[in-house]
Amino acid sequence: MSDHSIRFRLNGAVVERVVPAERLLLDLLRSDLGKTGTKDGCSIGVCGLCTVQVDGAPMSACLLLATQIDGAAITTVEGLASADGPSELQEAFIAEGGFQCGICTSGQLVAAAALLEARPDATAAEVSDWMMGNLCRCTGYYGIARAIASARPR
Amino acid sequence: MKLEHVVSIDAPRSRVWAGLMDLPAAARCVPGARDIAADGDVVRGTLEVRVGPVRLSLAGSVIVEQRDDIAGTARLRADAADQRIGGALRAFVDLAVTGDGPTQLRVSTDVAILGRIGELGQPLIARQADKVLAGFADCLRKTVAAT
Amino acid sequence: MRPFEYLEPETLDEALALLAEDPDDTLVLAGGTSLVILMKQELVRPARVIGLRKLAQLRAIRSGDAGLTIGALATHGSLARASDVNAFSPALAATFAAVATVRIREQATVGGNIVHADPSQDPPVTLLALDATAVAMSKARARRIPFDELFVDVFETSLEPDELLLRVELPALPVGARATYKKFLPNTLDDYATVAVAAVVATDADGRCTHARIALGGAGPVPLRAHDAERSLVGRRLDDRSITEAAALAAAATDPIADLRGSARYKRAMAGVWTERALREIA
Numbered sequence: 001m002s003d004h005s006i007r008f009r010l011n012g013a014v015v016e017r018v019v020p021a022e023r024l025l026l027d028l029l030r031s032d033l034g035k036t037g038t039k040d041g042c043s044i045g046v047c048g049l050c051t052v053q054v055d056g057a058p059m060s061a062c063l064l065l066a067t068q069i070d071g072a073a074i075t076t077v078e079g080l081a082s083a084d085g086p087s088e089l090q091e092a093f094i095a096e097g098g099f100q101c102g103i104c105t106s107g108q109l110v111a112a113a114a115l116l117e118a119r120p121d122a123t124a125a126e127v128s129d130w131m132m133g134n135l136c137r138c139t140g141y142y143g144i145a146r147a148i149a150s151a152r153p154r
Numbered sequence: 155m156k157l158e159h160v161v162s163i164d165a166p167r168s169r170v171w172a173g174l175m176d177l178p179a180a181a182r183c184v185p186g187a188r189d190i191a192a193d194g195d196v197v198r199g200t201l202e203v204r205v206g207p208v209r210l211s212l213a214g215s216v217i218v219e220q221r222d223d224i225a226g227t228a229r230l231r232a233d234a235a236d237q238r239i240g241g242a243l244r245a246f247v248d249l250a251v252t253g254d255g256p257t258q259l260r261v262s263t264d265v266a267i268l269g270r271i272g273e274l275g276q277p278l279i280a281r282q283a284d285k286v287l288a289g290f291a292d293c294l295r296k297t298v299a300a301t
Numbered sequence: 302m303r304p305f306e307y308l309e310p311e312t313l314d315e316a317l318a319l320l321a322e323d324p325d326d327t328l329v330l331a332g333g334t335s336l337v338i339l340m341k342q343e344l345v346r347p348a349r350v351i352g353l354r355k356l357a358q359l360r361a362i363r364s365g366d367a368g369l370t371i372g373a374l375a376t377h378g379s380l381a382r383a384s385d386v387n388a389f390s391p392a393l394a395a396t397f398a399a400v401a402t403v404r405i406r407e408q409a410t411v412g413g414n415i416v417h418a419d420p421s422q423d424p425p426v427t428l429l430a431l432d433a434t435a436v437a438m439s440k441a442r443a444r445r446i447p448f449d450e451l452f453v454d455v456f457e458t459s460l461e462p463d464e465l466l467l468r469v470e471l472p473a474l475p476v477g478a479r480a481t482y483k484k485f486l487p488n489t490l491d492d493y494a495t496v497a498v499a500a501v502v503a504t505d506a507d508g509r510c511t512h513a514r515i516a517l518g519g520a521g522p523v524p525l526r527a528h529d530a531e532r533s534l535v536g537r538r539l540d541d542r543s544i545t546e547a548a549a550l551a552a553a554a555t556d557p558i559a560d561l562r563g564s565a566r567y568k569r570a571m572a573g574v575w576t577e578r579a580l581r582e583i584a
Contacts, residue, residue: 208339
């Protein structure tokens with residue numbers, strides 16, 4: 001019923017778009033912008049599949065209206081790697097077996113990258129607390145925990 | 155889902171029973187009821203229910219399916235549909251009065267909830283039913299006392 | 302989600318004026334973690350949504366001699382990290398850190414949490430035990446509402462549809478007061494509490510209790526104060542006997558709603574158990 005002009009950074013690049021008021025960030029990313037790395041899971045903010053960073057903070061793209069991120073810097077899984085290849089964290093997920101089926105992986109990576117940025121000295125307990133909202137049905141979490149521990153700056 | 159309520163009404167059994175069996179008057183005693191109108195044996199009306207920001211407007215009908223004045227028992231059937239969020243309910247309500255001044259009214263409800271109303275969840279729906287019944291009993295007490 | 306008209310006022314006056322135009326068909330969006338779900342499920346279908354994110358002054362967290370003031374738009378994450386909050390009461394900071402998951406804490410605001418009035422939420426319980434007062438405003442007037450009078454029923458507060466919650470004020474705690482927040486999570490750590498207890502006590506030089514607050518979450522349709530339990534402690538030493546008695550009185554004050562997290566009877570019993578644990582911790 002109302003359209004809104006929004007402008008934000010997506011993985012460093014400026015995006016300008018007109019969106020209807022009811023457009024979710026998740027749908028904006030996946031359907032409008034073709035960034036399908038961010039997955040749709042429970043749709044109620046519980047599972048963590050759609051985790052993105054909003055100005056560095058992890059949030060659920062399924063619970064955000066696109067209008068709410070006007071002016072913000074959004075990081076999705078597509079923004080983690082560089083031209084040189086996967087990030088250290090992504091390499092660690094591969095080395096440590098931090099995924100199996102892969103559906104939760106982009107959310108896990110985006111949440112873990114936010115943690116390493118915000119709290120590089122986090123204890124194992126703090127890592128668990130931060131990551132507990134990113135559910136994985138395959139790995140039993142040990143691989144994910146090992147990957148994050150090995151990617152932590154020493 | 156099944157709900158069970160027992161309320162005590164400090165009035166003679168005959169008057170409580172008469173109050174209940176005057177279906178349009180009894181329906182007006184339900185908190186949130188509006189536009190109550192008798193249409194033959196059927197009573198039609200709308201029940202407005204509010205749970206925080208969620209508002210329901212249940213339009214429907216109630217009819218007495220069985221009635222035994224000697225035993226003081228009756229079975230009502232209610233059907234209602236909500237136009238606001240979408241959904242419907244069908245309830246069978248067994249009424250039984252026992253004792254006499256004070257009179258005990260037992261209300262046993264078996265309600266089927268369809269559509270989006272179910273998203274509210276059983277605990278909240280049961281609680282809402284408790285509130286509606288408590289309000290109904292208060293109103294019935296006043297109505298019966300006035301007759 | 303049904304289409305709606307979205308409005309983003311730049312000032313508080315503008316927000317209150319917009320809200321006053323059509324309060325019954327307008328909903329207010331703070332963080333959005335609850336409202337967006339309700340709109341997606343189409344349980345609510347507002348004609349208009351007012352987004353508050355441009356009202357930066359409502360994010361302020363301030364402490365002084367008079368106590369602590371928390372702006373309604375402060376996120377749980379910012380409150381859990383704020384040195385002012387931790388200095389005022391580590392238990393309050395821990396309460397904000399105990400909410401859901403990091404994603405929810407970063408997006409959801411304390412004001413949104415309070416007006417949503419889910420009786421299983423964490424912050425209202427500790428705020429109630431800390432004698433919080435809500436400050437609300439409509440176009441016509443400003444109003445102070447003690448937390449004791451704020452929560453009316455499940456998902457219902459005593460705020461009027463045209464009122465905005467601006468901030469929460471907490472008075473300075475008695476000297477030497479100790480507080481704790483206990484959240485009973487038998488299922489998963491990101492769940493709502495089966496029951497939760499916030500307790501605050503202060504004692505005099507003889508170890509006799511001079512101040513007691515016990516608030517319970519998940520134990521009724523609204524966050525509850527266990528007034529009888531509090532009264533039973535005042536003037537006594539916090540020993541096995543007074544603590545067990547207070548815990549029994551706290552359990553008796555509950556009116557739990559049975560749900561997937563436990564039957565009413567179980568929640569009542571657990572309210573007693575966790576009140577006892579809370580009191581032992583700060584005795």
